[in-house]
Amino acid sequence: MKNIIPVHKLHERSSTGMEMIYFEGAKERASLLGAHRDDHYIFIFQEKGESSFMLDFKTLYIDGCAVLYVAPGQVHHNIGHMNATGWFLAIDTLLVNEEYRTVFEQYIIVNEPLTLDDKNAVKFKQCVQLAYDRFLRIEEPLSRSIAHSLAQSYIGMIAELYLSQTQFAQKQNTRPIQINSQFRSLLMGSFKTTKSPAEFAEKLNISLTYLNEVVKGHTGFPVSYWIHNEIVLEAKRLLYYTDLTVKEISFELGFSDHTYFSRLFTKFVGKSAGAFRAIYRA
Structure with a gap:
């Protein structure tokens, strides 16, 4: 019997359309989840530290302050991280603006980590912190809609960053x-x-x-x-x-x-x- 790469579904662990995790000083050498796909988007903002990540059979090394996204369907798993601090966001595709999806799914040929300079790092931290704080209170009145809106702004900033740093014309399309x-x-x-x-x-x-x-x-x-x-x-x-x-x-x-x-x-x-x-x- 052939092995099948599992597909993780967000609705099985969240009823709010999103999941946010703040990781601080994490030290792991292997992923308990193993190689898998997701039916949703994942956005990672590593504020500091080092981590390694397998994405569609390519090993990515993230050093320092950087962002990375994983699109639905991509095979991935964490290899390990040392003293890594940052935010993890999993979000239902329906909550990702179509314009942003176009960037992630059509314009970006290879989604590799993008390093943030000090100025952008401050802006990203401010935005993701607001979203995370609201996510922690997501069951309160109006908090779900506010959390979704803040997550949209955060994702828009990531899409903008990928657009600004990707030279489409210079990439060799097969x-x-x-x-x-x-x-x-x-x-x-x-x-x-x-x-x-x-x-x-x-x-x-x-x-x-x-x-x-x-x-x-x-x-x-x-x-x-x-x-x-x-x-x-x-x-x-x-x-x-x-x-x-x-x-x-x-x-x-x-x-x-x-x-x-x-x-x-x-x-x-x-x-x-x-x-x-x-x-x-x-």
């Missing part, structure tokens, strides 16, 4: 990377009307077999996964931010059969759309 980026861009703009992997392959003028090979090789998941992920992500947004019924949301997302949509959501998320709304809007 054909598979270009195809994956084109697919993700096409998907984000047409998932309500185009739901068949074959249709995306046709629009990109390549075979479905090749498209699946490229996308799975680059992200770890096939084309169908990312189609369903985008649909469910938008459904989560509508459940969280609007008062549309589940049936109305299914029609909004291009489904003529709302029962099929409900089954898809439950299978993908692990809970029904109604249960998801009840938990996240509690």
Whole structure:
């Protein structure tokens, strides 16, 4: 039997859409979690210390003050850290601004750690500290929405930093990377009307077999996964931010059969759309 890389789901350990951890003077040499993927984003702000991290089979060394993000689907695990201090943020993709997602998922070819100068370090610490303080009181009235908003600002600062320090024109795009980026861009703009992997392959003028090979090789998941992920992500947004019924949301997302949509959501998320709304809007 083949080993399967586990996928960790944020909803299994948090009902608020986010998780924040402050680590101080940590000294570890191995990750208890092992290599895994996540269905959510991870953002790490190391204020000081040293750490090493495996991301999609590449070892990253973080020395001093730096930030790093991990996108959904990337294989990763902590190798070890010495006297590392900083903040860990895990957050549901639905709470990440689409403009920021575009930066992380389409513009950045390789997400490596970015070092912060003293000026940026102060700004990042101020912002993440506000988010963390509010997260610790997330069950209080309005605190959840405030924590989400502060986390958005923090994530926006990280996206801005990656944009400012990445020279896209100088990077050598391979054909598979270009195809994956084109697919993700096409998907984000047409998932309500185009739901068949074959249709995306046709629009990109390549075979479905090749498209699946490229996308799975680059992200770890096939084309169908990312189609369903985008649909469910938008459904989560509508459940969280609007008062549309589940049936109305299914029609909004291009489904003529709302029962099929409900089954898809439950299978993908692990809970029904109604249960998801009840938990996240509690």
